[in-house]
Amino acid sequence: MSGDPIYTEMIIEYSRNPSNYGKLEDAHIHRHDSNPLCGDSIDLYLNIDGDKISDIKFDGKGCAICMACSSVLTEMIKGKTLDEVKKFTKDELLSELGLEHLIKTSPVRIKCALLSLKTLKFGIYSYFVDKLKDSESAGNLNEEAANLY
Amino acid sequence: MQATTSSFKDLRNDFPVLNRRVRDNKKLVYLDNAATTQKPNQVIDAISDYYKNHNSNIHRAVHALAEESTEAFEETRDKVAKFLNVEDSQEIIFVRGTTEGINLVAYAWGRDNIKEGDIIVTTEYEHHSNIVPWQLLTQEKKAKLKYIDIDDNGELMLEQLDDYLSTGKVKLVTFSHMSNVLGTISPVKEIVSKCRSVGVKVLIDGAQSVPHMKIDLTDLNSDFYVFSAHKMLGPTGVGVLWAKKEILEKMSPFLGGGDMIREVHKYETTWNDLPYKFEAGTPNIADVIGFAKAIEYLEKIGMNNIRNHELELTKYALDEMKKVPGITLYGTKEPEKRGGVVSFNFNDVHPHDVGTIIDKEGVAIRSGHHCAQVLMEKLNVAATNRASFYIYNTKEEIDVLISSLQHVAKVFKL
Numbered sequence: 088m089s090g091d092p093i094y095t096e097m098i099i100e101y102s103r104n105p106s107n108y109g110k111l112e113d114a115h116i117h118r119h120d121s122n123p124l125c126g127d128s129i130d131l132y133l134n135i136d137g138d139k140i141s142d143i144k145f146d147g148k149g150c151a152i153c154m155a156c157s158s159v160l161t162e163m164i165k166g167k168t169l170d171e172v173k174k175f176t177k178d179e180l181l182s183e184l185g186l187e188h189l190i191k192t193s194p195v196r197i198k199c200a201l202l203s204l205k206t207l208k209f210g211i212y213s214y215f216v217d218k219l220k221d222s223e224s225a226g227n228l229n230e231e232a233a234n235l236y
Numbered sequence: 237m238q239a240t241t242s243s244f245k246d247l248r249n250d251f252p253v254l255n256r257r258v259r260d261n262k263k264l265v266y267l268d269n270a271a272t273t274q275k276p277n278q279v280i281d282a283i284s285d286y287y288k289n290h291n292s293n294i295h296r297a298v299h300a301l302a303e304e305s306t307e308a309f310e311e312t313r314d315k316v317a318k319f320l321n322v323e324d325s326q327e328i329i330f331v332r333g334t335t336e337g338i339n340l341v342a343y344a345w346g347r348d349n350i351k352e353g354d355i356i357v358t359t360e361y362e363h364h365s366n367i368v369p370w371q372l373l374t375q376e377k378k379a380k381l382k383y384i385d386i387d388d389n390g391e392l393m394l395e396q397l398d399d400y401l402s403t404g405k406v407k408l409v410t411f412s413h414m415s416n417v418l419g420t421i422s423p424v425k426e427i428v429s430k431c432r433s434v435g436v437k438v439l440i441d442g443a444q445s446v447p448h449m450k451i452d453l454t455d456l457n458s459d460f461y462v463f464s465a466h467k468m469l470g471p472t473g474v475g476v477l478w479a480k481k482e483i484l485e486k487m488s489p490f491l492g493g494g495d496m497i498r499e500v501h502k503y504e505t506t507w508n509d510l511p512y513k514f515e516a517g518t519p520n521i522a523d524v525i526g527f528a529k530a531i532e533y534l535e536k537i538g539m540n541n542i543r544n545h546e547l548e549l550t551k552y553a554l555d556e557m558k559k560v561p562g563i564t565l566y567g568t569k570e571p572e573k574r575g576g577v578v579s580f581n582f583n584d585v586h587p588h589d590v591g592t593i594i595d596k597e598g599v600a601i602r603s604g605h606h607c608a609q610v611l612m613e614k615l616n617v618a619a620t621n622r623a624s625f626y627i628y629n630t631k632e633e634i635d636v637l638i639s640s641l642q643h644v645a646k647v648f649k650l
Contacts, residue, residue, distance in 0.1 A: 091593075091647055093592065094589070094593065094647045094648070099647070099648055099649065102586075102589075124604070125588055125603075125604050125619070126604050126605045126609075126612070126618050126619045127588075127618070128618065148618035149586065149618070150586035150587070150588035150589045151585070151586055151589045151648075152588070152589070153586075154586075193592075196588070196592060199588060
């Protein structure tokens with residue numbers, strides 16, 4: 088089973104030791120989401136300083152793919168500006184873990200891979216609506232999040 | 237048919253899909269029978285024959301095809317009645333499946349009989365289909381939904397039922413005959429007799445029991461019993477609601493439309509006789525007719541032989557799985573108290589990862605919450621793996637399942 092296209096060393100390692108795992112008390116953004124069909128379930132917490140993501144954590148229950156992608160996403164997003172997060176694509180996340188092929192090969196498991204990104208986009212969406220009153224950015228984000236998979 | 241291991245193996249020839257190779261040319265090992273079973277040629281051919289030679293709507297036209305189709309459809313009803321030892325086949329209502337059957341009762345019986353403050357009792361090991369319709373009903377009626385908890389063995393804590401019944405407010409107790417996750421077989425007779433003694437109605441979800449054991453509805457003496465054809469070799473889209481005639485007669489209709497009426501005037505309608513009062517619209521004729529062949533097939537093997545075969549497989553699976561380090565098994569340790577369903581977790585590997593990795597070995601099991609999130613919460617897990625057996629499964633297939641777990645261990649460096 089060496090050279091498994093999904094369960095690479097990196098995925099297994101991240102699933103065992105997820106990064107940025109935990110809660111942020113009184114986070115500026117807190118968003119929960121789950122995949123109703125497979126049961127992956129995560130909470131994402133973000134703090135915003137100016138226009139930057141100053142801190143980000145996640146916790147929840149999920150498979151190795153979900154845990155690894157959530158970990159990598161938080162690593163990639165930390166320190167980015169809201170504008171950069173808005174433009175951040177699923178391809179960027181998937182390629183970081185070598186999982187681009189899931190889009191074609193596994194319509195089931197792609198949901199595990201993208202749950203955290205969907206949660207992030209929805210979280211930022213509500214932040215744009217509630218705090219920044221920026222409905223144009225919010226609208227695009229909402230649409231993107233809803234159509235992620 | 238003799239109930240020997242080899243004769244059960246011979247059955248495999250009747251199921252074309254079992255010869256399939258999947259993924260990297262691996263032999264299919266189908267262990268997801270609690271979700272749906274495979275179909276034998278006898279069922280597939282009957283459906284095909286119906287469309288090729290008889291297809292017609294039923295119950296009205298007088299032409300030859302309509303007559304043949306109506307007869308085959310109604311013969312299935314009689315066959316179902318006999319299969320379950322129901323004397324009056326008017327008590328057999330065809331629905332789309334267990335889910336629709338339960339919703340029918342919740343809507344047509346529940347809306348007339350559940351009032352504010354009433355209690356409906358269900359259990360922690362129900363499928364969502366036996367929880368959500370009752371949530372909808374109790375919310376609408378300001379009634380209460382209560383749960384019988386399960387103990388560490390995965391068995392119902394029946395003393396809680398006594399407490400609920402003693403309030404005098406319980407109107408319905410609804411539970412699955414066999415848990416789709418733990419395999420626990422509910423103490424049906426005990427529950428029914430407790431409810432009978434205080435005049436409380438009983439609904440039993442038989443989706444996991446009717447396919448696997450002899451069910452005698454006269455003997456069980458519940459008020460409602462519901463199950464699906466597709467979990468017992470039959471087609472999808474067919475299920476059965478059985479209920480006592482005096483209850484069905486008093487019940488309001490579920491869906492309004494064709495076939496369920498006697499006379500329709502501009503502002504009022506009278507209902508058709510049972511069972512048609514509850515079968516509005518053109519039913520799933522072809523699949524109901526196919527279902528008859530599934531019942532014939534099971535009867536030929538014998539339900540007690542099927543139960544014994546599955547018991548043997550379950551014992552074997554439990555024994556073998558116990559030997560694998562890192563496996564957590566859920567449910568009672570006594571095979572006689574459970575059906576052919578084994579839920580487990582493997583070390584801390586998430587069931588979706590287990591499922592994906594062993595799928596590459598051709599092994600089909602279910603990983604997830606099995607539409608039983610209330611139970612997952614109770615077990616404090618996000619999901620489990622579930623292997624479930626049927627007539628065509630073999631001990632060799634269980635060996636493949638277990639050896640495929642070695643791959644999981646290797647991938648996860650356990």
